[in-house]
Amino acid sequence: MKKYRLFRSLLALALAAGLTLPTALAAQSAPPEATPAVVTPKAPVESQLLSDMHIEAAAAILVDADTGTVLFDQNAHEQRYPASITKVMTAMLAIEAVDRGELSLNDVITVGSEVNREVGDGSSTQNIKEGEQIRLEDVLYCALTASANEACNVLAQAVSGSVDDFVALMNQRAGELGMEDTHFANTHGYHNEEHYTTAYDIALMCREAMQHETFRTIVTAKSYTVPATNLHEARELHDTNALVSTWRITGYYYEYATGIKTGSTPEAGQCLAASASKDGRNLISVVLGAENIAQSDGTTLRQSFSESKRLLQWGFSSFSTKTLLDSTYFGGTIPVTLSRDANYVGAQASGEIEAILPNDLDPADFQVTPEFNAESLEAPVDKGQIVGKVTVSNGDTVYGSLDLVAVDSVARSELLYRLDQVKRFFDQLWVKILLVVVLVLAAVLLLRWLLFGRRRRYGSRRRGGQCMSERFRKAVSVSCTSCL
Numbered sequence: 001m002k003k004y005r006l007f008r009s010l011l012a013l014a015l016a017a018g019l020t021l022p023t024a025l026a027a028q029s030a031p032p033e034a035t036p037a038v039v040t041p042k043a044p045v046e047s048q049l050l051s052d053m054h055i056e057a058a059a060a061i062l063v064d065a066d067t068g069t070v071l072f073d074q075n076a077h078e079q080r081y082p083a084s085i086t087k088v089m090t091a092m093l094a095i096e097a098v099d100r101g102e103l104s105l106n107d108v109i110t111v112g113s114e115v116n117r118e119v120g121d122g123s124s125t126q127n128i129k130e131g132e133q134i135r136l137e138d139v140l141y142c143a144l145t146a147s148a149n150e151a152c153n154v155l156a157q158a159v160s161g162s163v164d165d166f167v168a169l170m171n172q173r174a175g176e177l178g179m180e181d182t183h184f185a186n187t188h189g190y191h192n193e194e195h196y197t198t199a200y201d202i203a204l205m206c207r208e209a210m211q212h213e214t215f216r217t218i219v220t221a222k223s224y225t226v227p228a229t230n231l232h233e234a235r236e237l238h239d240t241n242a243l244v245s246t247w248r249i250t251g252y253y254y255e256y257a258t259g260i261k262t263g264s265t266p267e268a269g270q271c272l273a274a275s276a277s278k279d280g281r282n283l284i285s286v287v288l289g290a291e292n293i294a295q296s297d298g299t300t301l302r303q304s305f306s307e308s309k310r311l312l313q314w315g316f317s318s319f320s321t322k323t324l325l326d327s328t329y330f331g332g333t334i335p336v337t338l339s340r341d342a343n344y345v346g347a348q349a350s351g352e353i354e355a356i357l358p359n360d361l362d363p364a365d366f367q368v369t370p371e372f373n374a375e376s377l378e379a380p381v382d383k384g385q386i387v388g389k390v391t392v393s394n395g396d397t398v399y400g401s402l403d404l405v406a407v408d409s410v411a412r413s414e415l416l417y418r419l420d421q422v423k424r425f426f427d428q429l430w431v432k433i434l435l436v437v438v439l440v441l442a443a444v445l446l447l448r449w450l451l452f453g454r455r456r457r458y459g460s461r462r463r464g465g466q467c468m469s470e471r472f473r474k475a476v477s478v479s480c481t482s483c484l
């Protein structure tokens with residue numbers, strides 16, 4: 001009975017140990033609590049400079065040409081007619097063909113039969129005629145400097161063979177540039193109900209066009225002389241952009257202006273895509289649907305020029321590049337398991353986030369949010385290892401994110417690592433099931449041995465007692481007989 005109780009106790013202990021071993025091992029390697037950087041929710045802050053700015057036009061946009069950052073937006077995604085700003089796309093496609101080696105600026109083009117396609121009454125032209133032989137570069141100047149509509153058809157035929165194929169190419173290129181609200185119906189911008197775009201899309205187009213040196217050279221030229229051709233005497237061209245040239249209109253010249261293109265139709269109003277460079281910064285503005293306003297002194301205020309100049313000046317004076325976040329930012333500590341000498345490791349930002357902001361906004365007022373990739377790390381941890389990210393935002397505007405990296409290296413404890421391996425082994429479902437089966441089987445065998453073994457021993461003792469009784473009776477019988 002004592003042996004039975006002993007074995008029963010040992011069995012219970014073994015079963016308990018088998019079932020609780022993973023828990024015990026887990027407790028040894030349980031991570032401490034994380035300590036992230038304190039995040040204080042901040043309300044969005046607004047710029048009074050932006051709130052107070054308004055352009056006298058139907059739509060406008062101001063973009064940093066180097067980064068693509070939109071600095072000002074007034075109905076910038078509203079579809080409108082672009083008029084002759086269309087010629088930016090036409091000229092750019094011709095220049096891209098030159099850059100690919102398909103054409104040369106010195107190629108002499110024989111003007112084809114589509115030269116006057118959709119060139120309506122009152123169109124701006126340079127009277128380029130069918131059969132005229134003229135250099136490709138001279139045609140580009142006619143299109144961009146003098147805004148000649150027929151010149152765009154000449155470029156179209158030179159690039160694509162036909163105006164229709166070229167218009168298809170214009171729309172294809174617009175799609176590639178992300179001009180989602182644009183559709184071109186002709187090469188020059190003469191009014192067509194199916195010919196439209198937005199200030200935002202024009203900014204995308206102009207930013208791409210200004211990447212080409214040939215384009216920049218042409219749109220900054222105040223004047224240009226086209227040599228005489230077989231059908232025309234020399235042409236003197238003057239830029240239609242009053243921010244660049246004072247030949248046509250005075251009073252709007254801007255010393256920092258670097259292009260780009262004017263446009264006007266009764267339906268589109270007065271339009272201007274302009275660029276300027278100052279102190280290493282490059283801006284692009286687009287003004288659509290402006291008006292010409294008669295003044296009391298008999299002059300005319302041309303708002304496409306005055307508002308574009310004002311917008312560019314405001315952009316240079318009201319914005320600056322500011323650092324929002326750098327490597328000095330500490331994102332908190334993250335727990336480390338299985339480590340030899342440290343339970344935590346610090347996390348700091350890697351890199352730098354800069355943004356062009358209105359001068360009245362302070363990056364310290366922006367929301368900075370750290371986020372770890374996991375609740376804990378497992379040693380070893382390498383210095384510089386990415387452990388999360390930190391994001392800078394202001395309301396719905398996200399300025400960017402930086403990686404959070406480990407400040408130090410953390411070595412692994414081999415003892416804790418081995419214990420963890422054991423834990424992981426016992427944490428497997430099949431191991432747990434096998435362990436229970438083995439223990440139950442052992443229990444059954446043990447009980448069987450205890451029960452049947454005791455019976456055998458009891459039976460042996462009983463049989464032994466019977467034998468002794470029989471021998472005793474025989475001995476007594478013999479003794480009695482002798483006495484008689």
